[in-house]
Structures are given as structure tokens and as C-alpha cells.
Amino acid sequence: MTIQIIKTTPFDDQKPGTSGLRKSVKQFKKPDYLQNFVQAIFNTLENVPGSTLILGGDGRYFNREAIQIILRMAAATGFGRVIVGQGGILSTPAASNLIRQYQALGGIILSASHNAGGPEGDFGIKFNGANGGPAPESMTEAMFAASKQLHEYRIVPIQPIPVDKLGVYQLAGMQVEVIDSVSAYQTLMESIFDFDKLAAMLSSESFKMRFDAMHAVTGPYAHQILEQRLGAPEGTVIHGLPLADFGGGHPDPNQAHAKELMSLLYARQSTMDFGAASDGDGDRNMILGKRFFVTPSDSLAILAANARLIPGYRNGIAGIARSMPTSQAPDRVAAKLGIPCFETPTGWKFFGNLLDVGKITLCGEESFGTGSDHVREKDGLWAVLFWLNLLAEKQDSVENIVRSHWAEYGRNYYSRHDYESIDLKDANALVDALQAQLPTLAGKPFGSGLTVSAADNFTYTDPVDGSVSKNQGIRILFTNGSRIIFRLSGTGTQGATLRVYLEKYEADTAKHNQDVQEALADLLNIAQQVARITEFTGREAADVIT
Known part of the structure; x- marks a missing residue:
């Protein structure tokens, strides 16, 4: 086997964020940029010789070229086997499943998740x-x-692997x-859900749904x-063909x-009972009923409250975890079930150790991210x-299921306001102030x-390994349980995104029909006043409100 050792110069901007390294396609296509980061990954791994690596991505622009480069570098590093999704496609949860199934050393997932794709x-x-x-x-x-210390990377000569064709190939040994x-992945889903009940409902003329794959991996x-x-x-699945530019x-x-x-x-005369969508790499979801939106926070709480209805969770759940900015709706379910709820x-x-x-x-x-063990x-x-299994069991609408949950646990009014592409200096100045x-x-x-009642910058101590993560988001907590959270996002590639999270708890069922933004208007005004958002960013309102 011929291994080429290529001299290179370190890049100073390859610090991974919360979900790996994300940059523009143009940056990744610069000479040696991808190669340097892949070599940095391989240099941190132990027990590589002969081990298995999982490889795939969401099909976005540059996915195919990157896979061929990584295969050549994996061969030069000494991996014994690389398992690749057909066409270079693997959803992120499917890749996680394969790593576990094949007892791989790990996997490389190529995706910028919900970020836009294409050459630009x-x-x-x-x-x-x-x-x-x-x-x-x-x-x-x-x-x-x-x-930062890299001055060379190892790669074998070009030998393209036909990733569109199922089979076993050899690349430099x-x-x-x-x-x-x-x-x-389908086999895994069949082990969790009641596919017979799902098939009966989905094939029925009385149930109509749409799933929007958004021209992405799902x-x-x-x-x-x-x-x-x-x-x-x-036709149930729309935008189902993965495209490089989505x-x-x-x-x-x-x-x-x-x-x-x-x-x-x-639509006023909508005949749809259920709608759902997923993102670029298949790890996020949006759930809709007829003229009804389910917040991700409520979704987690409702799935937890009803988990015993699902075959894979019939024996109950051990506990729940939510990210700190996520609403406290799951906490109330955990308290009633007598199980722990972790805030990470x-x-x-951060969920991995707990799982x-x-x-x-x-x-x-x-x-818009939900998962399990x-x-x-x-x-x-x-x-x-x-959600479909839950609908099949309860024989009720999405809206009724959510409203029944609110009646039992109370409603957590919740919204996120994103101020996108802010100059990084301005964003940091806002946070410092x-x-x-x-x-x-x-x-x-x-x-x-x-x-x-309290204000702090959230610090997390992992209950499993004792590691401490500081400065995870500024919290302003109120005596009535309301919260305002401020975070700078780590998933964008241009400027900074300021995320402002607003939450208000309402126990009174007579007050469960308020417009979300009206219910949270006081909190938004306080957030703008305390953080001086307009002064620092020049923005009168958020770019995206969810």
C-alpha cells in the first residue's frame, strides 16, 4: 500500500461547535481544509488499526467528494473496514444506530444539519x-x-469507490x-413501535397525513x-428526493x-389529520395537527407522559432530560411519574452519559430535537x-391530545426569538453587558x-463523570416560574445568532387559549429592556420566531 504524506499548514478556525465543525462550502473546499480536520480527528483516536468506521451524510453539496477523500485517509490511517451508506447517504440517527450495531470505533457524519446547502x-x-x-x-x-499543530496528513492514491452500488470493495487493503x-434503521423502528396498528391507520382512507422531507436525508x-x-x-411523503441544495x-x-x-x-378546509417534517440530517422534527402546532417542549412532555402506550417503552421510562433552554413542561411529567428530570x-x-x-x-x-435510548x-x-403510534392508540386528534395534557399538567407558554447574523463583536458586547x-x-x-428570583449563567456538573460546563446560557428566573434565557448559538457559520427564550407557566385551563406571543409579550419587553437588544444589534424584532 502506497501512503502519500502531504505537507500542510494548520488552520486556526477548526474549533468544533456543539455539533462538529460547520463552515461554508467554500471554506471546506479550500486546499487541505477538509483533510486537515479529518487528520485531526484521526490523530485523537486510539485503537484504530483494524477497527470499523461508519461514514455517511445528508447528501448536501460536497458530500460525495468528501466521502471519497475520507475513505482514502481512513485507509492510510489503518482502519480495517468502513461502512458507507448507499449514495453516501446516512441520517444522523441511522449512523448512530450503525455505530452501535457494528460495534464500530465511531463514525464520521457529514452534515450541517438545518443550515442551508448548495455551493453557496x-x-x-x-x-x-x-x-x-x-x-x-x-x-x-x-x-x-x-x-493547530498539524503539518502533514496521510492519504492513499485516488481509487474512487462506487458508493451508489451496494457491495464490498477494497481500497488499499x-x-x-x-x-x-x-x-x-427500519428494523430498529419495528422493534419499538406497533407497526401493525400503524399500518392499519396509515392505509385507512379516514386518516390523512403529510411528511415533508425537505429534499433532505429522510x-x-x-x-x-x-x-x-x-x-x-x-404522495404522503413530499419533497422526498434528497438534493445537494435541498x-x-x-x-x-x-x-x-x-x-x-x-x-x-x-388551510381553512384542510383534510389533513397529521403533518410532520424533518431537517437536513434527519435528527429534528416538527409535529402538526390540523391547524395546530406542537411545540418541541410539549412534544417531549407528552411522549414521556404516554410512553407506556408504546411497545418499546411499555415497562416505563427511567428518567427524562431536557436542555436548559427547553421549557419545563417535561419536569412536571417527571414529577408526577416519580422519575428524575435532568437539565443539561x-x-x-450531554445526554449521552445519562443514556x-x-x-x-x-x-x-x-x-425541534427529540430522542430516546x-x-x-x-x-x-x-x-x-x-406520535403516529400514539394517535393509533388513543384514536384522537393531535390537538385534543395536547389540550388534555395541558388540562392535567398546565400549559407552558413558550417561544424562541432568533436574531440572526449579528456582528460577533456586537453579540459579545451584548452578552458581556x-x-x-x-x-x-x-x-x-x-x-x-x-x-x-435569580439570575445566572448556567453551569452544569455532569452527574456521571463530574465534568463541569460553564457559561451555557444566561438565565433570568422569576418568582412565578417564568424564565428568560439568552444564548449565542454555536451552529451558525456567519456572524452570531442571539437566541432569546421566553417561558410562562399557566395552570388555569381557562387561560390556555391565549395567543402565544401575546401571553409572552411582557417577558419579551423585559428581555429587550434588560439586554438592550436594539441598542447592541440594531434589530427592532427577531428574524425568526418559533
């Missing part, structure tokens, strides 16, 4: 460890350190196995599982970007199947009867 869009790469979950912070820090991206999975296996009518759309499953799905479910920083890797030791079964984030990633299609105020806020009255 974004690309991303992250490493998932042997448990199937995202690399822990200690490992991503080691990758960054390795990238390394076995490359191209597999069906969907089959193993298209093949949804076609195979929903339409072919479960008998939903052809059809010019933005593969973010929310009300702002899934416009066609929203119009189908919210944003980033799915691995069995402290939790279900987990979720407000950013079946894999170590959030899982969009799993959440859709969970807000941080400086924190010691003075406790006890301070605001608005109509709101009083601050």
Missing part, C-alpha cells in the same frame, strides 16, 4: 464515538488542539462496504417506512421554512412514528407583577 451554503463534519453519540467536549477540544441506508427513510412498509398512500430551500423543520406543509395543515446544556452530547448509564430513557431540546442522537423520524448586570437583578420587579 454550508457543510459540516462531526465525529460520533463508540456509543453512537457526538464526541464529548474533551474530545472536540483535543481535535482542535491537534488541528481496507474493506469498504456500501450498505442500504434504510434497512437497519426522504428515502420516509418513503420506505411510511409508504412502502406501512402502506401510506403514495431544492433551494432551508432544511429547518419549523413554521417559517416548511411553508408548503404549513399551508396543507392550516444545549448539545446532544449510557440508564439514568434517562427520553430526552429532548427545544430546537434507542440511539445516541436525536431522531426526527422516530419522533414522528411515536448582560453578564455584568446579573448580580443586581435578584429581587428586582419588572412589568406587571414579575419579580426576579
Whole structure:
């Protein structure tokens, strides 16, 4: 085997964020940029010789070229086998499942998730460890350190692997196995959900739904599982063909970007009973009923409250975890069930330790991510199947299920306001000024009867390994349970995104029909006043409200 050793120069911007390294396609296509980061990943791994690596992505622009480069570098590093999704396609939860199924050393997932694709869009790469979950912070820090000291990378000569054709190939002594991206994932779903009941409902003329794959990775999975296996009518899956630019759309499953799905479910004469969408790499979900939106926070709480109705969770759940900005609706379910509820920083890797030791079964984030212990990633299609199984069991509408939940547990009014592409200096100045105020806020009255009970920058101590994560988001907590959270996002590639989260709890069922933004108007005014958002950013209002 001929190994080429290529001299290179370190890049100073290869620090992974909460979900790996995300940059523009143009940045990744610079000479040696991708190669440097892949070598930095490989340099941090132990026990590589002869081990198995899982490889795939969401099909976005540059995915195919990147896979061929990574295969050549994996061969040069000494991997014994690389398992690749057909066409280079693997959803993030499917990749997590394969890592666990094949007892791989880990996996490389190529995706920038919900970020836009195409030549002018974004690309991303992250490493998932042997448990199937995202690399822990200690490992991503080691990758960054390795990238700054890199002066060469190892690669074997070009020998393209036909990734569209199933089969086993040899590359410089390394076995490359191209597999069906969907089959193993479908088998996993069949072990969790009642596919007989799902098939009976989905093939019935009385039930109508649409799943929007947003021209992203879940298209093949949804076609195979929903339409072919479960008998939903052809056309149930829309935008099901993965495209390198996502059809010019933005593969973010929310009300702002899934416009066609929203119009189908919210039309005055809509005949749809259920709607759902997923994102670029298949790990997020949006759930809709007829003219009714289910917040991700409520979704996690409702799935937890009804988990025993699902075959895979019939024996109950061990616990729940939510990211700190996610609403406290799941906490109320956990309290009633007598199980723990953990509050973690944003980033799915923080759930991994809790899942691995069995402290939790279900987990979720407000950013449209929900999951369980079946894999170590959030899982969009799993959440859709969970909701469908719940509908089949309860024989009721999405809206009625949610309203019944509110009647029992109370309603957590909740919204996220995103101020996008802010100059990084301005964003940091806003956060610094807000941080400086924190010691003075406790006890301070605001608005109509709101009083601050505490204000801090969230610190998390992992209950499993004792690691400490600081500065995870500024919290302003009120005596009545309301909250305002401020965070700078770690998933964008241009400027900074300021996320402002607003939450208000309402126990009175007579007050459960308020408009969300009206219910949260006082909190928004306080957030703008305290953080001086307009002063620092020049923005009068958020760019995206969910």
C-alpha cells in the first residue's frame, strides 16, 4: 500500500461547535481544509488499526467528494473496514444506530444539519464515538488542539469507490462496504413501535397525513417506512428526493421554512389529520395537527407522559432530560411519574452519559430535537412514528391530545426569538453587558407583577463523570416560574445568532387559549429592556420566531 504524506499548514478556525465543525462550502473546499480536520480527528483516536468506521451524510453539496477523500485517509490511517451508506447517504440517527450495531470505533457524519446547502451554503463534519453519540467536549477540544499543530496528513492514491452500488470493495487493503441506508434503521423502528396498528391507520382512507422531507436525508427513510412498509398512500411523503441544495430551500423543520406543509395543515378546509417534517440530517422534527402546532417542549412532555402506550417503552421510562433552554413542561411529567428530570446544556452530547448509564430513557431540546435510548442522537423520524403510534392508540386528534395534557399538567407558554447574523463583536458586547448586570437583578420587579428570583449563567456538573460546563446560557428566573434565557448559538457559520427564550407557566385551563406571543409579550419587553437588544444589534424584532 502506497501512503502519500502531504505537507500542510494548520488552520486556526477548526474549533468544533456543539455539533462538529460547520463552515461554508467554500471554506471546506479550500486546499487541505477538509483533510486537515479529518487528520485531526484521526490523530485523537486510539485503537484504530483494524477497527470499523461508519461514514455517511445528508447528501448536501460536497458530500460525495468528501466521502471519497475520507475513505482514502481512513485507509492510510489503518482502519480495517468502513461502512458507507448507499449514495453516501446516512441520517444522523441511522449512523448512530450503525455505530452501535457494528460495534464500530465511531463514525464520521457529514452534515450541517438545518443550515442551508448548495455551493453557496454550508457543510459540516462531526465525529460520533463508540456509543453512537457526538464526541464529548474533551474530545472536540483535543481535535482542535491537534488541528493547530498539524503539518502533514496521510492519504492513499485516488481509487474512487462506487458508493451508489451496494457491495464490498477494497481500497488499499481496507474493506469498504456500501450498505442500504434504510434497512437497519427500519428494523430498529419495528422493534419499538406497533407497526401493525400503524399500518392499519396509515392505509385507512379516514386518516390523512403529510411528511415533508425537505429534499433532505429522510426522504428515502420516509418513503420506505411510511409508504412502502406501512402502506401510506403514495404522495404522503413530499419533497422526498434528497438534493445537494435541498431544492433551494432551508432544511429547518419549523413554521417559517416548511411553508408548503404549513399551508396543507392550516388551510381553512384542510383534510389533513397529521403533518410532520424533518431537517437536513434527519435528527429534528416538527409535529402538526390540523391547524395546530406542537411545540418541541410539549412534544417531549407528552411522549414521556404516554410512553407506556408504546411497545418499546411499555415497562416505563427511567428518567427524562431536557436542555436548559427547553421549557419545563417535561419536569412536571417527571414529577408526577416519580422519575428524575435532568437539565443539561444545549448539545446532544450531554445526554449521552445519562443514556449510557440508564439514568434517562427520553430526552429532548427545544430546537425541534427529540430522542430516546434507542440511539445516541436525536431522531426526527422516530419522533414522528411515536406520535403516529400514539394517535393509533388513543384514536384522537393531535390537538385534543395536547389540550388534555395541558388540562392535567398546565400549559407552558413558550417561544424562541432568533436574531440572526449579528456582528460577533456586537453579540459579545451584548452578552458581556448582560453578564455584568446579573448580580443586581435578584429581587428586582419588572412589568406587571414579575419579580426576579435569580439570575445566572448556567453551569452544569455532569452527574456521571463530574465534568463541569460553564457559561451555557444566561438565565433570568422569576418568582412565578417564568424564565428568560439568552444564548449565542454555536451552529451558525456567519456572524452570531442571539437566541432569546421566553417561558410562562399557566395552570388555569381557562387561560390556555391565549395567543402565544401575546401571553409572552411582557417577558419579551423585559428581555429587550434588560439586554438592550436594539441598542447592541440594531434589530427592532427577531428574524425568526418559533
